[in-house]
Amino acid sequence: MNRIGFYVAGALVVLMILFSTLFIVDQRQFAVIYALGEIKEVVTEPGLKFKLPPPFQNVVFLDRRIQTLDSPETRPIFTAEKKSLVIDWLIKWQITDARQFIRNNGVDIRNVENKLSPIVQAAFNEEVTKRTVRNMLSTERDKVMQDVRGRLVDEAKAFGISIVDVRIKRVDFSANITDSIYRRMESERKRVANELRSTGAAEGEKIRADADRQREVIVAEAYRDAQKVQGDGDAKASAIFAESFGRDPQFAAFYRSLTAYRAAFRSKSDVMVMDPSSDFFRAMRGAPAPAPAAPTGKR
Structure with a gap:
């Protein structure tokens, strides 16, 4: 019985060792095999793979899908005419070189994002300072994104990643400039409203004056016609009399x-003295x- 138990225990140990040599690579992942703390192999093909049991070899998985990095905070950027803009951006990136990625950032994606964020912000600063507010809001927005992406190509290779896309989500004025713009817009709208009111008042006076003139003309013509009719009537009455x-x-x-x-x-109160x-x-x-x-x- 003791011999059977010994065999069972040995079989379990063998199975455990066997299972520790197997691992599955998902198509959404890189598998990095370490041998005594050094990168031995990077497996890119999905499927069932083999390795030496620990501690001789260990495996670490990296996400090979496209990642998104958003601007961490809104910092004002000055344009060519010294106007302060706030730009929200995002970039799409992907691990292309697992060895380079691990050497520079380890296996935690947050490490590369913390390093990449200020680099992207600096690239936007350099591009925005060359352009005016009008350019940033309309004509050269796409050109800015292309130029920023071009600036990030070499930096991305050093991190073992590639930049898939760069996008500007929002371009706005900073809070103090926005308030002044709103005040200027409000004053401009008030000026236009006052102009419309004064124009309307002038048109109203013109219409009222024209109406009064027409009324005077109509009354005068009516009085003239009445006098003419009355004169004709008096003449006819005199003729009849x-x-x-x-x-x-x-x-x-x-x-x-x-x-x-x-x-x-x-009158009854009249008094006449006559013969x-x-x-x-x-x-x-x-x-x-x-x-x-x-x-x-x-x-």
Whole structure:
């Protein structure tokens, strides 16, 4: 029984040693085999691989996928005209030389990112200081990204990586400049609004003046037409009266007397001192009115 247990224990030890010599390389990874602390081999092909058992050989895996590094903080960068800009950027990078990567950075990706971040920021500083704000906001934005990527090529080789892409996420003014720009924009909008108000007031006065002028013209024309109509009516009335009075002179004289009485005795408080036998009271006395003189001819 003791011999069987010994065999079982030996078999387990052999299996453990066998399993320690096997490892699987994923297609998303590099496998770096160490032999007594030195890099022995870098395995790039995926699949089941073999190595010596520890402590003779150990294996470390590195991520070979594309990594993203964002700008750690927003620092102002001065342009060619000394304007302060804040630029948010990102870069895409990938491990291409595992040996070089481990020699310079170890196996922790954060080590290379901590070293690469200030290098990228310095490259952006050098490119932005050559250009104006207008260039950075419109025409040369792509050129800046290309130039920064070109500057990082040699630096990336020293780290055992390659730069896949460089992108600018945001370009903005720093906080103090942004406030001044907003104030200037506000004052400009107020100036435009005041101009529009003054223009509107002037147009309103012009419209009101034109309306008043048209009203005066319309009233004057209406008064002229009314006077003309009234004159025509008075002329027709006079013609009718003349024709009627010509047919009956006595009635005409009587009508004129009544009209005179109406005008003279319009108010009850009026007092008149006259001779009752005067011609003014002829109609009241019933005396016939003198016939008008016959016309002697045309003028």
